Amino acid sequence: MKPPVIETFLLKLDDSLRWTGIPTRVSAQMSGAPIERKHRPLRWIPIWPVAFSCALFILSLTLPFALDLVELASALVAIVMAMAPVIHMQGPLGRPSYEDDEREAALRKDSFLFCFGLLACLNCLGQPFLVILAVLQHWHAAKSVVVAISALMLNVTLFQNLPTLYASWNLQALPKE
Amino acid sequence: MGLYNRIAVFRAERGVSRRDLAEAVGVNNQTIGYLERGDYTPSLELALKIAHYFGVNIEMLFSFERFEPIGMTLKRAGEDQ
Numbered sequence: 001m002k003p004p005v006i007e008t009f010l011l012k013l014d015d016s017l018r019w020t021g022i023p024t025r026v027s028a029q030m031s032g033a034p035i036e037r038k039h040r041p042l043r044w045i046p047i048w049p050v051a052f053s054c055a056l057f058i059l060s061l062t063l064p065f066a067l068d069l070v071e072l073a074s075a076l077v078a079i080v081m082a083m084a085p086v087i088h089m090q091g092p093l094g095r096p097s098y099e100d101d102e103r104e105a106a107l108r109k110d111s112f113l114f115c116f117g118l119l120a121c122l123n124c125l126g127q128p129f130l131v132i133l134a135v136l137q138h139w140h141a142a143k144s145v146v147v148a149i150s151a152l153m154l155n156v157t158l159f160q161n162l163p164t165l166y167a168s169w170n171l172q173a174l175p176k177e
Numbered sequence: 178m179g180l181y182n183r184i185a186v187f188r189a190e191r192g193v194s195r196r197d198l199a200e201a202v203g204v205n206n207q208t209i210g211y212l213e214r215g216d217y218t219p220s221l222e223l224a225l226k227i228a229h230y231f232g233v234n235i236e237m238l239f240s241f242e243r244f245e246p247i248g249m250t251l252k253r254a255g256e257d258q
Contacts, residue, residue: 101204
């Protein structure tokens with residue numbers, strides 16, 4: 001006899017949740033047992049999303065207005081941006097901050113301070129530059145929107161990846177004991 | 178000003194692993210590795226905890242000047258006696 005449809009569907013939901021590994025992680029945390037997870041320095045992988053976002057931003061600025069091309073590039077960058085949480089979790093700052101010891105807390109603080117400092121500088125210089133460029137080149141509203149969206153994507157990508165990059169380049173591999 | 182330490186020497190002398198020392202003083206074992214290599218300057222609290230673990234004064238473990246080699250220290254101690 002076949003099980004009711006609703007039960008099968010709920011069981012599938014349960015299976016899909018177990019597949020994510022979240023229940024195992026939560027139960028391990030609740031038990032208080034130490035969780036062994038690898039958080040390795042990622043020196044090159046976070047450069048890719050940043051490079052894609054920079055390329056999109058430059059494309060939106062320099063090329064003659066071509067909405068299709070920019071939309072395609074935006075979709076590509078959005079996919080790359082969706083990978084950022086995975087990159088962050090695998091990187092040296094992926095451990096939850098409440099598990100940090102004093103060195104890791106200092107590294108986290110330095111990484112985010114560097115990221116926010118750089119983003120603040122870029123935005124302070126970039127915003128007047130973009131406004132002046134828009135006035136000089138007589139941008140249409142549509143072009144302004146495209147440039148603004150690509151600048152937002154660049155900001156988000158930098159925020160997602162710069163701390164991991166900074167922390168990864170600051171950590172030198174330790175010899176095995 | 179750099180801070181030098183002899184954690185690795187004390188650890189080797191007493192046969193203590195990085196993991197054991199890290200658990201005793203409440204840090205990640207990688208932090209002990211970075212401390213030993215001089216890549217990280219510990220807080221006063223952590224430095225005191227490590228000194229307490231080895232049962233020595235903090236000056237025996239940490240110094241602003243390079244520690245002389247153990248052979249030199251032993252030679253000097255022999256001459257004094």
